[in-house]
Amino acid sequence: MSAKNYLTADFTLRSWFLTTDHKRIAILYFASLIFFFFIGGAAATAIRIELATPQADLVSSDVYNRLFTMHGIIMVWFFLIPSIPNTLGNFIVPLMIGARDLAFPRLNLMSWYIFMLGGCVTLFAILAGGVDTGWTFYTPFSTLYSNSYVIVAAAGVFIAGFSSILTGLNFIVTIHRLRAPGLTWYRLPLFLWSLYATSVILVLATPVLAITLLLMATERFFGVGIFDPRIGGDPLLFQHLFWFYSHPAVYIMILPGMGVINELVSCFSRKQVFGYKFVAWCSLAIAAVGFLVWGHHMFVSGQSLIASLVFSFMSFIVAVPSAIKVFNWTATLHKGSIHFDAPMLYALAFIGLFTIGGLTGLFLACLAFDVHATDTYFVVAHFHYIMVGGMVTAYFGGLHYWWPKITGRLYSEYWARTAAILIFFGFNLTFFPQFILGAEGMPRRYHVYPPEFQVWNVLSSGGAAILAVAYLMPLFYLGYSAFFGKRAPANPWNAPGLEWQTSSPPPEFNFAPQPVVTREPYQYNERFEAEPQNA
């Protein structure tokens, strides 16, 4: 190891906390997100232990309500939304387009500080006594009736939102302005198309969340009638505003995951992604139509039946591009040369779990069935299939795929495959029974429940135990490999992407000579029979 890379360039604390290197900022994000993931996971563990029996035995109702609120707030805003964009995206985007850094390196660092400030404010709300409104902050409960740290928690989310906006902005400008010579839009890897779509949503939707939280705090603090009918407000107005952000936010969470899957499926079947242009435009279609479906969270709220009709229709429409992507990934496998390395196992798990999550999304878009299933465990199961089965699985897949590039080390393939398989089974055992619970009518956010629901709850809690162990495993074998693993070559997967054309880990400024792109992405064909160098 002669030349210095971005990790060995400087070892001082100052060089980390004042860095403007996108790769180091990605590492800062990565460390922060692990921390938040395990806090949110701890809350989930407590919830699943409590729900193993129908009675209240572990915690009181007030504590239970604070647990699921904390789980939701931390996982949505401090793990899922920043997960792929801010860690993998931050690290890989400039490498993928052949740039030295993002367009605004200092803004990138500022976005991390804002994120951490928001995180600390939210953690303070939790430590001071918690919040019991649910992550949705529904009014008038949150503005008048809740006796908890609502404004502090909302302030944390409000602050973190600015970090999202800055990251989105940075990606949009970077992808527009800093592409290497020859890297036209249709030569961009699909990961970038989906991050671009994600960034557009981040920039357009997040301000609406900020406004909504501000209005909520105004009503709670000053008693101005906005959402509370007693002082002239309308509670449904809050839901419209909140979901106008929070439904597109679902696509903020899943689009980057889909982007990662394109890279994985293509690399490990040694083949170009089938229907490249369709998949690229599907990302943008999802981002656009995703803004028009928010009312499907309100089919039983008392909004007009005609509004429900329109939102139901749009919700079916937004499912079409997602379905197209699944078909294209499957078609990519056709006549490929498929390697079952750990990232590919995650990718295959993603396709299966995302499809189940997507299909059950159709159940909920279907008006009459939603009347029965909304606010039950069916919804809980559905969005965990998308968020955890989809997004978190893709995150782990991407993390393993780019791990050699990020750390310059190879992880243990044996342990990685074991963890991937364990996560798959643990996940299904945890969340599939929740579909059945929901169909039988068990409402969500229930601390105690009628005894006939216990069987499925016990199965779910058992699955959660497996899942918890499985999620801890990468912490150990990846952590070990970061320090003691075999050194990785520049291109361990034998992949054609630009990020693999520089050393692992990359030097401080990524590329010595400016790379020039002359081909379409995913040109695996000519090295079709070649085995990866480390195999």
Add this chain to the structure above:
Amino acid sequence: MWRQWIPFWQPGLSPHSGDVDLLFTGLLMVSALVIGLLFFLLTLFCARYRAGNQTDRDHRVKKSWHWEVSWTAASFVCFLGLFVWGASVYFQIYRTPADEHDVFVVAKQWMWKTQHPGGQAEIDALHIPIKRPIRLVMASQDVIHSFFIPALRLKHDVVPGRYQDLEIEVDKPGHYHLFCAEYCGTDHSGMIGEIVAMEPADFSNWLTQQAPSSTLASEGGQLFRELGCSGCHSGGGTVRAPPLEGVYGKPVPLSDGTTVIADDKYIRDSILLPRSQVVASYQPVMPSFEGKVSEDQLLRLVIYIKSLAGHSS
């Protein structure tokens, strides 16, 4: 019959729940087909095209657009069918209720209070006769709750500040869960009750046994006098106010030239926000009763005014 295909699912107990069950079965079958096909292809491709397996990899599909168009179209048509099916059942479930037997539901943290017109009141329980549509008039005293009967596959939020109508009908006598489905605070999961569906004869007996000394309408009449409403609305007063006899269910001309039907919602709004919809040719002089009357009292006033419907003005 098709309900038995879903072994874990309890059969629904109303005409509408059968429609929802059929829809659920349809959705499950579509999903099973899609997942079956997808998993078959994934397994097939993963097995046949695994690295190192000698097989035909020539003649890859190059031009993809006709594949794209066909599976886009197929998805769209399939989704459109499900949309239309789901929407048509939805409109039946939430159709404007037939005004037969009214039951009044007040939700508050953390209980369901139900009242029959005869004054029979219950907490966390609701007795109803079978095979007869019942119109629920629901209001919330505080936060948003949601009235959910899984056996009927039926749910509706109860949002504070407005009345919500919902029609329920049960086919079979029995005890069924009533849940609050919208998170409403500390004891949300304790806000559960039961629906007791009875044979019509048993229900009449129950009503008689439970009958209190006064009906909701007569209690409302008493409130009407205590709160001073009668001072202006009963004629003979010094202030001119519209008479309320025979008003319920009739169109009322407003001062802005429009007309509204004097239903429960209009009467409720007129008590709480009297200046928002003033009757034509009257002065907006009535004070608001916002914060002065509870949802229980409001219901009684509305029922009293409704009971005047038969009187001529």
